[in-house]
Amino acid sequence: MMRALHPEVHDAVFATIVGLLPPPPEHPLGCHRPRVSDRVCFRGLLLRIVTGAAWETIEFLLDRQVSDTTLRARRDEWIAAGVFDQLVAHARDAYDRMIGLDTSHVALDGSDQLAPCGGVGTAVGPAHKGRLGWKWCAAVEATGIPLGWTIDGANRNDYAMLQPTLDAVIANPATAHIGTLHLDRGFGYPSLPDRLAGYPIEQFNVAWRNKPNQGRVLLAGFGRRRWIVERSHSWLTNYGQLRRNTDRYQHHRHAALCLATTILITHRLIDFRDQHCRPIR
Secondary structure, X not given: XXXXXXXXXXXXXXXXXXXXXXXXXXXXXXXXXXXXXXHHHHHHHHHHHHHOOOHHHHHHHOOOOOXXXXXXXXXXXXXXOOXXXXXXXXXXXXXXXXXXXXXXXXXXXXXXXXXXXXXXOOEEOOOOOXXXXXXXXXXXXXXXXXXXXXXXXXXXXXXXXXXXXXXXXXXXXXXXXXXXXXXXXXXXXXXXXXXXXXXXXXXXXEOOOOHHHHOXXXXXXXXXXXXXXXXXXXXXHOOHHHHEOOOOOHHHHHHHHHHHHHHHHHHHHHHHHHHHOXXXX
């Protein structure tokens, strides 16, 4: 989690954001106080996603350089301009160019988290003993990089989120073909083959809910492949804003997932650079 606050990580992320930002809006009266810099606002968003703290707390941590109202307004301004979606798309493209997205094995699963303030897209789920929550269902490639996701209330069955998640994955030409799709028992319904028909998937590996009646067996390496998506969920839940989300709208939670995924990919790229691009002495 703290890797997100390392200068080489957040500077690299902000350098990408700068090229995506819309021009600042003009004040209707032609005059106003100086606009708070985008870098300060980005630092506020970064502190919030790492800690999950309230906006007022983030304002305090930034020595009141920016108000909590301005932070929320700037976030909404960037969401409306599609900054966060473009940001994570740039990060995935960079990873694909430098390392390569490996879709020969893709694992997909859901993850339930708390949402104590409720709002659109939250519900009481079975995992949190009557407390409000939200969830994401994400697909990751062979090394754990998230390729796409769907978000909903914590009461939503993973099986209902399968097709929207796959649609998000194959929308990217770099990940439009999947070798083997690995799914746990939450997806092992008899109708699964029909739901996957038409998707560019060579084969699927699923733990059937009633395996003796299915007449099918798991392919080799199921547990090892399934563990990858659980590890990715663990990476994401290190971020306080995702683990205990207080946003009221789904597009705010989606933007938070985009930022967290971008940070994850960025430090993986930095590690790759440090390991493989050392200067010759």
